[in-house]
Amino acid sequence: MSTPFLKTQDLSRAFGQKTSLFSKSTSFFASKSINLELAPRERLGVVGESGSGKSTLGRLLLGLTPPTSGEIWFEGVNHKERTARDWQQFRIRTALVQQNPLSALNPQMTIGEQVAEGLLVHRITDRANAYVRAAAMLERVGLSAAMMDRYPHQMSGGQRQRVVIARALILDPKLVVFDEAVSALDVSVQAQVVALLRELWQELDLAYVFITHDLRIVRHLVDRIAVMYLGRVVETGDIKSVYQWPRHPYTRALLASVPTMDPTVRNIEPPIKGELDVGKALHGCPFRSRCPFAIERCSTETPVLRPVGGQQVACHRAEEFPQSIVSPVPGLQKEIA
Known part of the structure; x- marks a missing residue:
């Protein structure tokens, strides 16, 4: 090796x-x-x-x-x-x-x-x-x-x-x-x-x-990306894989915050609310206070990087998120066409 x-x-x-x-x-x-x-x-x-x-x-x-x-x-x-x-x-x-x-x-x-x-x-x-x-x-x-x-x-x-x-x-x-x-x-x-x-x-x-x-x-x-939150890598993988299907709520929110020039689509991910909280990094998931998908397990068990799809992700619910972070705007696609 x-x-x-x-x-x-x-x-x-x-x-x-x-x-x-x-x-x-x-x-x-x-x-x-x-x-x-x-x-x-x-x-x-x-x-x-x-x-x-x-x-x-x-x-x-x-x-x-x-x-x-x-x-x-x-x-x-x-x-x-x-x-x-x-x-x-x-x-x-x-x-x-x-x-x-x-x-x-x-x-x-x-x-x-x-x-x-x-x-x-x-x-x-x-x-x-x-x-x-x-x-x-x-x-x-x-x-x-x-x-x-x-x-x-x-x-x-x-x-x-x-x-x-x-x-x-x-x-x-x-x-x-x-x-x-x-x-x-x-x-x-x-x-x-x-x-x-x-x-x-x-x-x-x-x-x-x-x-x-x-x-x-x-x-x-x-070629590859590592997403960091409060000193930890929460998601890493091939750049194309992460952009096509982000598996961590923080990555998804970051990508959804990037403005799109396509008027026919809109972001469906909840925006990131609140500020970085260093106290939350001591135990449990450091992102839990800002995560709309947090559950009880997130406050007691720190997620570790593990394989999910083609990435490594530190999230207890990584398998549950759909691929797309955008959805079509109803009626607007036909209008433009």
């Missing part, structure tokens, strides 16, 4: 919080018992609301945040067993693309300096060749090499995002985590960046984890 390119086992990260100045600190899990595997060149989408633990998972995978418990292996090496030299090689072979390109870039350094910086920090080449490679990478992401001498404030949001992508790819990494990489861009620029990412993946020997709350975008960029 071949070794997974990236693997996590019971990966958890807890943070302390206080509700008031004199209260005792309590712990909540931003990631809880995450078990994932990623193959070379595979594309995984991680979706969920803000506060669901997506970004924490991305930082855990890259070793930027230490886990409270659990294991992470990259190319067969456990993060806990890495030496300083191993970590250096790991940094070369992985990269992070952050949400806000303006805050991710140094306002006092030129674009050329920032894209070439990784090559110089890791002493991969000399300064002259580093700038040549930086110019070539800028052109590869759709920017002119003439922008090498510009500063971040002199560029548009879409251009800055391309710079951040160029900087992430300059070391030829094998794994990239895109953390809400297009959410700060307007729709037209989002489409351009999505097209760029698809082109780059086809050309490069690259696997990536794409973190987002936007289900419109992720379906065009990944």
Whole structure:
């Protein structure tokens, strides 16, 4: 059996919080018992609301945040067993693309300096060749090499995002985590960046984890999806299978909330009500307070990921939900026809 390119086992990260100045600190899990595997060149989408633990998972995978418990292996090496030299090689072979390109870039350094910086920090080449490679990478992401001498404030949001992508790819990494990489861009620029990412993946020997709350975008960029809620993966599977027949009430509600341009259909899934409740994650199903299908069992027994159809789903009632999340609007189809 071949070794997974990236693997996590019971990966958890807890943070302390206080509700008031004199209260005792309590712990909540931003990631809880995450078990994932990623193959070379595979594309995984991680979706969920803000506060669901997506970004924490991305930082855990890259070793930027230490886990409270659990294991992470990259190319067969456990993060806990890495030496300083191993970590250096790991940094070369992985990269992070952050949400806000303006805050991710140094306002006092030129674009050329920032894209070439990784090559110089890791002493991969000399300064002259580093700038040549930086110019070539800028052109590869759709920017002119003439922008090498510009500063971040002199560029548009879409251009800055391309710079951040160029900087992430300059070391030829094998794994990239895109953390809400297009959410700060307007729709037209989002489409351009999505097209760029698809082109780059086809050309490069690259696997990536794409973190987002936007289900419109992720379906065009990944092979597999993991839906997170309060630090837990509640559904995972092939992107087409999950979109065609979502098995978890949370996934169904998220997909139903995506606007449709077809006036002949309407969503039939109940909308998500209420706010994220960390207290509900301690026992039972963490989604139960917002789930219209919750039963008594949901408050006493935490559902585990199990095979349902073509997915893995953490829901006691997963087999009961129908395939469709929309229904035809009576009379409107004939009217339009």
